[in-house]
Amino acid sequence: MTNSDSIKIQIRWVLIEKYNWSGSEIIQGKRQYAPNELDDINRLRSGEPVDYVIGWKEFLGCHIDLSLKPLIPRPETEFLVSRVISELNKESPLQQGTLPNGSKIKILDLCCGAGCIGIALLKHLPNVSVDFVDIDENALEQTGINLRFLYRDPPAFDAGGSRIIKSDLFDNLKECKFNYILCNPPYVNTNDKYDSSLKFEPRTALFARNKGMYFINKILKGLNNHLLPNGALYLEFGHGQKDLIEKELKKLNISKYSFHKDQYKRWRWVVVDRQGLEP
Ligand SMILES: C[S@@+](CC[C@H](N)C(=O)[O-])C[C@H]1O[C@@H](n2cnc3c(N)ncnc32)[C@H](O)[C@@H]1O
Incomplete structure (x- = not known):
């Protein structure tokens, strides 16, 4: 997978997980990005890990917040x-x-x-x-x-x-x-x-x-x-x-x-x- 493919997947993931976009909104490509969505997309493009952008991660069924970037x-x-x-x-x-x-x-x-x-x-x-x-x-x-x-x-x-x-x-x-x-x-x-x-x-x-x-x-x-x-x-x-x-x-x-x-x-x-x- 190329780097740009992987970033596309991460962007989809953030839009669905963090901003509740539906799969069809993403496929149709008609919905406009809100400013904070655009900020997150730029963070992903700069190489920031997707888990920081989403802000939390699941670990053995536990919610692990990552807002302080450990x-x-x-x-x-x-x-x-x-x-x-x-x-x-x-x-x-x-x-x-x-x-x-x-x-x-x-x-x-x-x-x-x-x-x-x-x-x-x-x-x-x-x-x-x-x-x-x-x-x-x-x-x-x-x-x-x-x-x-x-x-x-x-x-x-x-x-x-x-x-x-x-x-x-x-x-x-x-x-x-x-x-x-x-x-x-x-x-x-x-x-x-x-x-x-x-x-x-x-x-x-x-x-x-x-x-x-x-x-x-x-x-x-x-x-x-x-x-x-x-x-x-x-x-x-x-x-x-x-x-x-x-x-x-x-x-x-x-x-x-x-x-x-x-x-x-x-x-x-x-x-x-x-x-x-x-x-
Ligand atoms: C590899 S991370 C592990 C974090 C977590 N346990 C995990 O598995 O995701 C290592 C941690 O050790 C901490 N650390 C580094 N030097 C340390 C020291 N001298 N004494 C105690 N903790 C230290 C770091 O701040 C960091 O949080």
């Missing part, structure tokens, strides 16, 4: 989180009876961005509380907006007890331990050539020094202070980083982990078990 949630992340939800619905500490009745599974959404990961977990899992952490105040404000959408959304099990915390990774979480940590950190190598559409998204959400490993390595190092017994980390990483991560896990003497592939059959996330960390 990182746009990706389908690969949605795939990972759907796997985690199925796994935890079968085998969470509550089901296994290793958590006392009435207590909640404590989850950390580290590097939360728009909050899509934690919000999907709150929607689809019973008895969880989520701490949302990011260094970027804009992302934290966006997470707050999205949590309010969830509260309004009846199927949510329980968003109570969730917290939004500004922190450089674990820095402001000194005494906090979690059953599960999910994290999609910035991992694009600062020196890599990247798709020009990424220029619309925040740099702090995307890029990391040291072949994209800077944040991943720091997270792996800080892990044993923040995972409860039997807990686990689910960490997304970039295509091509598996070997670097395995090397780091070995260097840190972390022995219990497994690598997983995304829907496009590429290695994209690692699960690290608390049991495999040094005490």
